[in-house]
Amino acid sequence: MPGRIMIVDDAAFMRMMLKDILTKNGYEVVAEASNGHEAVLKYEETRPDLVTMDITMPEMDGITAVKEIRKKDPQAKIIMCSAMGQQAMVVDAIQAGARDFIVKPFKPDRVVEAVKKVLGN
């Protein structure tokens, strides 16, 4: 049972790549956001089943966005997209309520595995 996903990343290239991977595997990308602030607003609008969240972004970073979203929806399922060397930030994000993480450069099957597990399908 695939789901509705929102992609959050400040790089359009990354968003495009993730979108390709996800749609090819039957998921529907219902929203895209390029910073944390936008992500919080769009989450409210679209209420996706899952969010992929970049960590370093302008305006509002990913960790703050996780906190904000979880404040509004404690059940929100969020996967962090991390670059190598961001260990401490990923831990922060997990403490803030992120469910899992994937590490760039993305491998399609890893992305799909994480999404599948978090969605429980």
Added chain:
Amino acid sequence: MGDTFDVSHYLGVFIEEAKEHIESLEENLVKLEKEPDNQDFIQAIFRSFHTIKGSSGSMGFQQMAELAHLLENLLDRVRRGEVSVSSSLIDLLLQGVDFLKRMLEEITKKGQEPDWNMEEIFSALQNFRGEGEKDDSGEYWLTVKLAPDCSMKGVRAYLVISRLQDSGIEVVNTVPSLSDLEGENFGQSFDVLVRTALPPEEVAKIVESVAEIERVEAKGGEGEEEERDQIEEKEEKNTVSPTGEQKITTNLKKTVRVDVERLDSLLNLVGELVIDRTRLEDIIQRLKDYQELIQFREILSDTTTHIGRITNDLQMEIMKARMLPLAEVFNRFPRLIRDLARQSGKEINFIIEGEETELDRSLLEEITDPLIHLLRNAVDHGIESREERISKGKPPQGEIVLRAYQEENSVVIVVEDDGRGLDIEKIKDKAVRMGLVTPEEVSKMSEQEIVDFIFYPGFSTSDEVTEVSGRGVGMDVVKRNIERVNGQVRVESQLGVGTAFYLRLPLTLAIIRALLVRVGESIYSIPLSDVVEIEKVEKENTYWVNRVLTTLFRGKTLPLLWLEALLDSRKYDFISEDEIPEVLYTVVVSASSSLAGLVVDEVLGEQEIVIKSLGSYMGDVRGLGGATILGDGGISLIIDVASLLWKFSRAGG
């Protein structure tokens, strides 16, 4: 653990942190008793035990770690709903916290944990059974194998462990240790010892819900049900994790711990700056006479104003850094009230308000004992028994409110109860019988003045008064302590309705406003808070009473004291009547509700002064509260009015 890595210089931080956790434990446990279903309290308590376990283990305090571990286990059972919150549970947990506290005290004193026999509390914790509870949890090891190309293994392991904990499964131990896991010092797999009622397959499923996990295997999953005997308990002892497990649950805040002494010396330095500023102002004044220097004078004046602003800000900032919320003190009181109420069989609703109000930390220490005193009195004597309250038509549950708020440059703390109140008539009787006042005098006194008798030393110790007024056990001590830190105590009471004590405290001890007076060649500073009025007394209006020169002040006799002689423990310097000057410049001061007039040669004015302590090598300095440096570089001694008046009474009144 301890043999290769010296942990001794973490001892200070460990003690501080453990103390904080113990305080918040007491607070939260009492709160939990009131709201047994509040998950926030349960989580907070669990985290505190968990942190203490981890850090005491790291410090090598095995007994303490073991105790915290058992407390944490019990809390975990509460968290999972296996044990329900009851008074007996809270009692046991508080008992455990008491042990932690006493162990910490020993550690603070001796640097090592005490060698106590803890069997009793250990087994009480291990064997605690809630109502109708059947313990079916067991421990077993899981091996978690990560996917071969898994990146950020450390975070992955962290995620697995936090996922387990979020699902209510206790992680008892890991191989390698947690810090090694987080530091990625391991291969493709690691082992976790879990404690749970869930079967291994269920637990494996939870772990596998994390991405990039290849396989989860349970070891020794058989027969774990009957393992709950001593053998297993022994093993459990050995598995208390010696590593910094607290990392998992504590959120790091961006704060720096600074030694208080460092703040003290910073404030001292700012004090020096304030003095220099005053000196600069003094120089500017003197430059007035030199017309040709007028330009320089203006520049100097501008610069000095700027320095003044900066030092003021600096002073404020450092003062703020020394401030701690009153919660530091208040938080331990719910426990105190709970225990006292249980002992006396009274029902008390204890309310704390304004605990976020901040106060200088040295003051915080000073007010703890007086507050305990007032609260104890409120429970013991203020609040009536349940039956008495019902018969009076009051709600059966008494109420004690501890409130704090800031008012201009002071902090006010109120201890208020809705108990029986003070009986003015009985206090009057007692005061007359003790010979403190005559019946005529007392009939002219205001209610407030009469109530103030409870602060009179020895007034309280009589059982009669304690019975009827319900107050006064060591009230003089309370008042003295508060006045020593330049504070004031006031009481308001209504018979049958309740009593309220108001403690007014300065925000800081280091800088005060003072009245500067000259006596001979010396300049003395009298704290403005002690000054009632400045009077010009004519010689013809003075009288000798019991060989003390007195005058009338607002219809009362006022002893006139020569400051310099008094500091020397003598009463007067003059021998004959003729030596008394025609006009006496008198500063009327008050301390512990007694008034006195200090005769000086000249009143110079009012100024902000920085208190410097006199140091311990000085001899008898009673009567003096310290010294300060004046604008011209001279030194002025600060008068401590309370002890000065004490000295006067000793000099033979």
